[in-house]
Amino acid sequence: MLRLGPLAAAGRLLPAGPRFGPPRPSGGRVSLSRSRPPGPVGDRGLLARQVRAAAGSAGGGRSPALKTPKGTRDHPPAHVALRDRLLAAVVTCFKRHGAAAIDTPVLELRETLMGKYGEDTKLIYELQDQGGELLALRYDLTVPFARYLAMNKITNMKRYHVAKVYRRDNPATTRGRYREFYQCDFDIAGQFDPMIPDAECLKIVHEILSDLQLGDFIIKVNDRRILNGVFAVCGIPESKFITMCSTVDKLDKIPWEEVRSEMVGEKGLSPEAADHIGEYVQLHGGLDLIEQLLQDPKLSQNKLAKEGLGDMKLLFEYLTLFGITGKISFDLSLARGLDYYTGVIFEAVLLQTENDHVEEPVSVGSVAGGGRYDGLVGMFDPKGRKVPCVGVSIGIERIFSILEQRVKAEMLYKKDPKLLKQLQYCEDTGIPLAAIIGEQELTDGVVKLRDVATREEVDIPREKLVDEIRRRLEP
Amino acid sequence: MLRLGPLAAAGRLLPAGPRFGPPRPSGGRVSLSRSRPPGPVGDRGLLARQVRAAAGSAGGGRSPALKTPKGTRDHPPAHVALRDRLLAAVVTCFKRHGAAAIDTPVLELRETLMGKYGEDTKLIYELQDQGGELLALRYDLTVPFARYLAMNKITNMKRYHVAKVYRRDNPATTRGRYREFYQCDFDIAGQFDPMIPDAECLKIVHEILSDLQLGDFIIKVNDRRILNGVFAVCGIPESKFITMCSTVDKLDKIPWEEVRSEMVGEKGLSPEAADHIGEYVQLHGGLDLIEQLLQDPKLSQNKLAKEGLGDMKLLFEYLTLFGITGKISFDLSLARGLDYYTGVIFEAVLLQTENDHVEEPVSVGSVAGGGRYDGLVGMFDPKGRKVPCVGVSIGIERIFSILEQRVKAEMLYKKDPKLLKQLQYCEDTGIPLAAIIGEQELTDGVVKLRDVATREEVDIPREKLVDEIRRRLEP
Numbered sequence: 001m002l003r004l005g006p007l008a009a010a011g012r013l014l015p016a017g018p019r020f021g022p023p024r025p026s027g028g029r030v031s032l033s034r035s036r037p038p039g040p041v042g043d044r045g046l047l048a049r050q051v052r053a054a055a056g057s058a059g060g061g062r063s064p065a066l067k068t069p070k071g072t073r074d075h076p077p078a079h080v081a082l083r084d085r086l087l088a089a090v091v092t093c094f095k096r097h098g099a100a101a102i103d104t105p106v107l108e109l110r111e112t113l114m115g116k117y118g119e120d121t122k123l124i125y126e127l128q129d130q131g132g133e134l135l136a137l138r139y140d141l142t143v144p145f146a147r148y149l150a151m152n153k154i155t156n157m158k159r160y161h162v163a164k165v166y167r168r169d170n171p172a173t174t175r176g177r178y179r180e181f182y183q184c185d186f187d188i189a190g191q192f193d194p195m196i197p198d199a200e201c202l203k204i205v206h207e208i209l210s211d212l213q214l215g216d217f218i219i220k221v222n223d224r225r226i227l228n229g230v231f232a233v234c235g236i237p238e239s240k241f242i243t244m245c246s247t248v249d250k251l252d253k254i255p256w257e258e259v260r261s262e263m264v265g266e267k268g269l270s271p272e273a274a275d276h277i278g279e280y281v282q283l284h285g286g287l288d289l290i291e292q293l294l295q296d297p298k299l300s301q302n303k304l305a306k307e308g309l310g311d312m313k314l315l316f317e318y319l320t321l322f323g324i325t326g327k328i329s330f331d332l333s334l335a336r337g338l339d340y341y342t343g344v345i346f347e348a349v350l351l352q353t354e355n356d357h358v359e360e361p362v363s364v365g366s367v368a369g370g371g372r373y374d375g376l377v378g379m380f381d382p383k384g385r386k387v388p389c390v391g392v393s394i395g396i397e398r399i400f401s402i403l404e405q406r407v408k409a410e411m412l413y414k415k416d417p418k419l420l421k422q423l424q425y426c427e428d429t430g431i432p433l434a435a436i437i438g439e440q441e442l443t444d445g446v447v448k449l450r451d452v453a454t455r456e457e458v459d460i461p462r463e464k465l466v467d468e469i470r471r472r473l474e475p
Numbered sequence: 476m477l478r479l480g481p482l483a484a485a486g487r488l489l490p491a492g493p494r495f496g497p498p499r500p501s502g503g504r505v506s507l508s509r510s511r512p513p514g515p516v517g518d519r520g521l522l523a524r525q526v527r528a529a530a531g532s533a534g535g536g537r538s539p540a541l542k543t544p545k546g547t548r549d550h551p552p553a554h555v556a557l558r559d560r561l562l563a564a565v566v567t568c569f570k571r572h573g574a575a576a577i578d579t580p581v582l583e584l585r586e587t588l589m590g591k592y593g594e595d596t597k598l599i600y601e602l603q604d605q606g607g608e609l610l611a612l613r614y615d616l617t618v619p620f621a622r623y624l625a626m627n628k629i630t631n632m633k634r635y636h637v638a639k640v641y642r643r644d645n646p647a648t649t650r651g652r653y654r655e656f657y658q659c660d661f662d663i664a665g666q667f668d669p670m671i672p673d674a675e676c677l678k679i680v681h682e683i684l685s686d687l688q689l690g691d692f693i694i695k696v697n698d699r700r701i702l703n704g705v706f707a708v709c710g711i712p713e714s715k716f717i718t719m720c721s722t723v724d725k726l727d728k729i730p731w732e733e734v735r736s737e738m739v740g741e742k743g744l745s746p747e748a749a750d751h752i753g754e755y756v757q758l759h760g761g762l763d764l765i766e767q768l769l770q771d772p773k774l775s776q777n778k779l780a781k782e783g784l785g786d787m788k789l790l791f792e793y794l795t796l797f798g799i800t801g802k803i804s805f806d807l808s809l810a811r812g813l814d815y816y817t818g819v820i821f822e823a824v825l826l827q828t829e830n831d832h833v834e835e836p837v838s839v840g841s842v843a844g845g846g847r848y849d850g851l852v853g854m855f856d857p858k859g860r861k862v863p864c865v866g867v868s869i870g871i872e873r874i875f876s877i878l879e880q881r882v883k884a885e886m887l888y889k890k891d892p893k894l895l896k897q898l899q900y901c902e903d904t905g906i907p908l909a910a911i912i913g914e915q916e917l918t919d920g921v922v923k924l925r926d927v928a929t930r931e932e933v934d935i936p937r938e939k940l941v942d943e944i945r946r947r948l949e950p
Contacts, residue, residue: 066626066855069582069610074623077575077634084576100552101559105655106581106612106639107544107600125582125610126603130643135544135600137581148549151541159552164581168605180580380541 071169071179083182083400086212087162090184090394093208094160097200099186102159104144106166110134116143116376118339119246123167137166141185142340142373142391149189150380155387156190162396178397187391189377195311198344198372199318201392205348205368206324208394214367214402216351220284220331223312224341224371226293227281229305230332233298234276236269242339243267248281249335252349252366256282284331287316308343315344336371343372344390350402367395367402426452433469546644546654558657558875561687562637565659565869568683569635572675574661577634579619581641585609591618591851593814594721598642612641616660617815617848617866624664625855630862631665637871653872662866664852670786673819673847674793676867680823680843681799683869689842689877691826695759695806698787699816699846701768702756704780705807708773709751711744717814718742723756724810727824727841731757759806762791783818790819811846819865820846825877842870842877901927908944 068074075083091101113124113136125137138144141161149157162184169179186204188197202219209217227248228241236244247262256278263274280299283289290313299305312330319325336345348368370392378386419436426434436448436457446459449468460468543549550558566576588599588611600612613619616636624632637659644654661679663672677694684692702723703716711719722737731753738749755774758764765788774780787805794800811820823843845867853861894911901909911923911932921934924943935943 065584065586066622066857067584068580068626069584069608072580072582074580074626075578076627077577080576080578083578101555102552103550103555103558105543105547105549107547107641107655109540109542109544111540126605128601128603130601132643133544137602147541151543151549152551166582168607180582382541 069179073178082403083396086396086400086403087182087184089211090208090396091160091162093204093211094184094186097158097186097204099158099160102145102148102161103163104138104141104148104161106137106164107135108138108144108147110136112147112380113139113143116338116340116379118242118337120167120337123169125166125168139167140165141183141393142187143376145185145187145189145391146373146376146387146389147380149377149387149389154189158186158188160184160186181397184394184396185391186394187389189387189389191388195315195318195344197390198311199315199322201370201390202315202319202328202346203322203324205346205370205392205394206322206327209348209350209367212399212403214350214399217327217348217367218351219328219346219348219368220334221312221315221328221344221346222331222334223308223344224335225304225308225343226299226312226332227335229299229302229308230277230280232302232304234273234280236273236277240267244277245335246337247335248277248333249337251281251333251335281332284329284333286325286328286330287313289330290316311344336369340373340376341371342374345369345371346392365398367398368392369395423450423452433472435465435469544654548653557878558871561871561875561878562657562659564686565683565871566635566637568679568686569659569661572633572661572679574633574635577620577623577636578638579613579616579623579636581612581639582610583613583619583622585611587622587855588614588618591813591815591854593717593812595642595812598644600641600643614642615640616658616868617662618851620660620662620664620866621848621851621862621864622855624852624862624864629664633661633663635659635661656872659869659871660866661869662864664862664864666863670790670793670819672865674790674797676845676865677790677794677803677821678797678799680821680845680867680869681797681802684823684825684842687874687878689825689874692802692823692842693826694803694821694823694843695809696787696790696803696819696821697806697809698783698819699810700779700783700818701774701787701807702810704774704777704783705752705755707777707779709748709755711748711752715742719752720810721812722810723752723808724812726756726808726810756807759804759808761800761803761805762788764805765791786819811844815848815851816846817849818847820844821867840873842873843867844870898925898927908947910940910944 107127110124110126111134114121117124117139120139124139127135127137141163145159145161148154162182164180165183166180186201188200190197202221205219224245227245228238231241231244232238244263244267247259247267250262251259260274260278263269263277264271269277283293285292290309293299294306294309294313299309316325316328316330319328334345334347336347346369347366349366370390372388372390374386374388377389378384381387423434425431432452434450434452436450438448441448441459444459446461447465448457449460449465449472450457451472582602585599585601586609589596592599592614595614599614602610602612616638620634620636623629637657639655640658641655661676663675665672677696680694699720702720703713706716706719707713719738719742722734722742725737726734735749735753738744738752739746744752758768760767765784768774769781769784769788774784791800791803791805794803809820809822811822821844822841824841845865847863847865849861849863852864853859856862898909900906907927909925909927911925913923916923916934919934921936922940923932924935924940924947925932926947
């Protein structure tokens with residue numbers, strides 16, 4: 001499903017949120033103790049040298065370039081082991097909710113993927129025409145699922161699918177995005193009483209994020225019908241609804257002023273219409289906000305918005321029964337980029353609250369998202385028969401990178417590891433902090449913490465070491 | 476690894492071996508009882524109609540072609556569940572032998588794959604040049620592993636990798652081959668005492684095939700050095716060794732006479748040289764044959780052959796210690812097609828012995844294969860440094876299709892399943908046999924077996940039903 005790619009695929013790079021400051025070489029690893037996963041990421045410099053060496057080696061064209069394709073990476077054993085544990089936790093939850101696994105090919109016909117992803121269609125990897133069908137790599141697991149349902153005339157199915165998807169992200173914006181990454185999708189297809197499958201998807205996100213103990217999180221919820229109603233009462237023509245969604249969707253990354261100027265500048269809205277939209281899309285709350293909007297003189301007159309708000313109210317009633325409204329925010333700025341959503345949409349973000357310096361919880365990125373797409377299966381069915389669907393995608397790679405950040409330390413594998421060599425290694429590879437424990441430090445119950453760049457050393461009591469490292473790694 | 480594709484990827488189709496005769500519609504399913512996995516394979520006719528309907532529907536170009544790319548398929552839940560159990564069994568064995576998992580991208584640089592697969596290079600899927608690197612889908616897991624070792628300067632590693640590979644098989648020969656299929660690879664990289672890692676690979680194949688209870692099997696073993704020695708003493712120039720291997724490799728599919736005429740006709744050998752080769756490559760046996768060849772006046776004078784035979788003897792000593800020589804056959808006809816093998820090669824085939832009519836056990840296809848490739852990593856290393864490697868690939872899809880054949884029965888999902896409708900369904904979908912159990916049959920302790928084509932019905936005592944079905948499904 002969905003457009004998790006930009007964040008969900010962030011992988012090993014540090015979150016780009018304000019708490020983390022500019023990226024450090026080697027992903028800001030701390031040389032503390034224990035081992036680190038072997039692999040190419042920490043060796044980029046070395047690798048670059050190898051590639052250059054290969055290109056310029058005496059053997060001429062003998063050695064191929066020694067790298068993985070741009071935006072992809074190998075996964076060493078420690079990486080695979082952690083990922084498998086994460087995947088197992090997610091799959092256990094999916095199974096507990098009664099889903100069965102399916103698998104579909106990595107390759108799809110190009111025409112299967114076309115017209116489903118809006119502006120992101122340009123990110124699809126296409127295969128060379130080798131004298132057969134025109135093929136492409138799948139961009140998500142949702143469109144293949146809809147194709148599967150239509151092809152097998154299945155009108156009722158709860159399925160999960162854990163597999164890699166492929167997105168040829170614009171090189172200018174690839175920072176932190178991988179072009180090959182896992183998605184873990186859970187979807188419910190079929191006609192059911194309103195909002196019950198939608199509520200189950202949110203319950204699943206809540207269970208998984210709680211189980212994985214990733215820290216505080218919030219699940220933003222909105223409805224495409226409410227957004228479309230807002231656009232309508234602000235005087236936007238229906239033909240611009242989808243492109244307006246992709247503009248509004250940027251509100252989690254750029255401030256309202258910039259979104260507004262895109263609306264007025266690129267999208268040709270009047271300043272008044274933009275301001276009017278702004279009044280709505282900056283709202284967020286709970287049942288009270290739903291009630292308030294149901295009383296809104298304009299919005300309550302719009303059929304779509306009224307439907308969406310009615311369903312949102314019903315959804316919140318189920319979520320109250322599930323006891324999870326504490327983590328749910330009805331947020332009118334949530335739009336999501338893909339074309340195929342028709343109703344409820346949602347997105348889970350982790351919050352960073354450990355830091356006392358920061359007043360408000362700060363989002364460190366989307367880790368799950370999804371929504372209702374009632375028209376997608378009908379696009380594949382020869383007779384256009386629709387199968388209502390709702391689903392969620394867990395951004396396992398993003399979660400992986402967050403878990404990996406928690407212990408990111410290494411030691412030098414030398415039988416006689418001279419201190420100077422170790423410090424030299426830290427400087428060479430961009431490790432910011434070195435923790436030194438010699439005999440004196442052991443006696444004193446302290447750890448000598450060295451700032452690799454300034455070479456300044458301070459003794460830190462052991463019990464304060466973790467806090468001190470956290471403090472120093474903040475911007 | 477390896478060239479398991481042609482057979483390992485046979486998937487749901489019936490084995491093409493002589494016992495199974497011409498393929499039946501719907502894969503020769505028997506309507507006996509229980510459910511079958513839902514999915515597109517049994518619905519090819521329906522699907523074709525859907526696609527035609529879509530193409531000719533009133534909506535014009537609205538509905539995309541409703542299919543997966545040629546040579547690929549979806550996997551419904553029952554399929555995935557069985558496959559996951561198989562994969563878990565294989566992975567358990569790999570882990571027991573101390574291997575760690577890695578993962579590499581599905582995409583590789585084209586230059587990484589070029590020059591590794593001989594004639595099969597034309598089967599590689601290439602991606603469109605979309606203004607970046609020239610990419611291709613991986614053809615196996617062995618070349619990416621060698622690239623991984625060289626890139627990370629790893630000289631010592633025991634790894635496993637379970638993932639899909641992609642082969643654009645020639646459309647004329649795709650019958651029973653899938654273009655996307657799983658491989659389960661176990662490889663040992665590093666310099667060790669001779670034949671110990673090689674013996675472990677064979678032990679692993681033996682363990683997995685025994686654990687899965689697939690019936691009788693044999694593991695054929697040979698050595699590229701012995702083959703090359705044979706070619707040399709038969710007067711073949713060294714430049715023709717690799718192409719001769721791919722000709723000899725056909726001996727498991729076509730008789731010697733045809734292989735001989737390919738040697739003389741296409742490859743330009745003299746009839747005498749071909750006959751000379753024929754004397755060697757039709758030999759198979761155990762330690763006795765190794766001893767005999769070590770005494771062979773010509774072969775014993777060839778350095779490569781002598782080395783290979785010496786190592787083969789050592790290998791058999793280890794296999795004797797492991798207690799598995801009963802399933803091992805030193806077989807000079809085994810050549811394997813890929814360029815990169817340098818020493819021991821092997822291939823496991825299942826034998827069909829249940830059938831009393833057949834005198835000799837008949838091979839029903841390769842389910843595992845591998846060998847030593849000491850030069851591959853060096854092709855990637857900028858300085859050409861070699862890392863000796865040996866590995867094995869388990870053809871999980873082939874094993875899957877064999878396990879699936881064991882119970883291939885379905886029933887009609889109707890609350891009021893009229894007999895006539897059920898029989899009509901059998902005729903429509905090409906199911907050859909129907910088992911009917913009514914009140915009378917229950918009383919009599921029999922099952923009425925109906926030949927769907929002739930409409931002839933016979934009562935069969937329950938205890939003889941399985942044998943009778945087996946007998947009727949034989950050619």
